[in-house]
Amino acid sequence: MGRSCGFLTVCVATVIAAGCGSSSTGTDAGSDTGSTPNPLIGVWTSTISPQTGVSYALTLTFATGGGLTLGLGTTPSCSGTLSYTGYGWTSTATTVAITGTGACTGAGFTCTNGATCATTPLSATSCTFALSNSNNTLVLTCPAPNDSLNLTYTRGT
Numbered sequence: 001m002g003r004s005c006g007f008l009t010v011c012v013a014t015v016i017a018a019g020c021g022s023s024s025t026g027t028d029a030g031s032d033t034g035s036t037p038n039p040l041i042g043v044w045t046s047t048i049s050p051q052t053g054v055s056y057a058l059t060l061t062f063a064t065g066g067g068l069t070l071g072l073g074t075t076p077s078c079s080g081t082l083s084y085t086g087y088g089w090t091s092t093a094t095t096v097a098i099t100g101t102g103a104c105t106g107a108g109f110t111c112t113n114g115a116t117c118a119t120t121p122l123s124a125t126s127c128t129f130a131l132s133n134s135n136n137t138l139v140l141t142c143p144a145p146n147d148s149l150n151l152t153y154t155r156g157t
Contacts, residue, residue, distance in 0.1 A: 037064075039135040040091055044153035047075065054078075054113045060153065062089055068098055072106075072115070080109035082117060095128050096140075 057073040068087040086102040104117035127142040
């Protein structure tokens with residue numbers, strides 16, 4: 001069942017977040033030594049349906065050192081990709097904060113609802129997360145109006 005949204009802004013791009021207290025970018029916030037890699041680091045994928053009949057392949061890439069890339073890619077509703085870069089992230093054991101001013105590129109992206117970089121600006125929010133399945137499944141929970149990112153993501157390669 002699709003979500004009813006006017007713009008991809010509300011449905012996808014609002015993962016960008018403000019600060020959340022103590023943080024870690026390259027290590028697990030629960031580690032006393034700081035040597036345990038943060039379990040969020042990596043590529044996470046899901047499918048989002050911001051409108052009935054429209055879906056996007058959504059990819060979040062949390063990089064070591066604090067960089068974040070958000071990508072929208074090819075599905076039956078869309079072709080090409082949109083990529084949002086230039087963001088940073090920090091986390092606690094259960095909260096992720098994404099900061100910065102990103103840039104969107106998306107040459108060749110076409111979608112049945114006309115989504116483009118111009119129609120999908122990013123905004124800020126704060127999200128909690130839970131990991132399961134040996135840290136290979138991520139459940140992201142963001143407050144309204146950013147709850148369209150409340151998806152289950154699978155660790156990619």
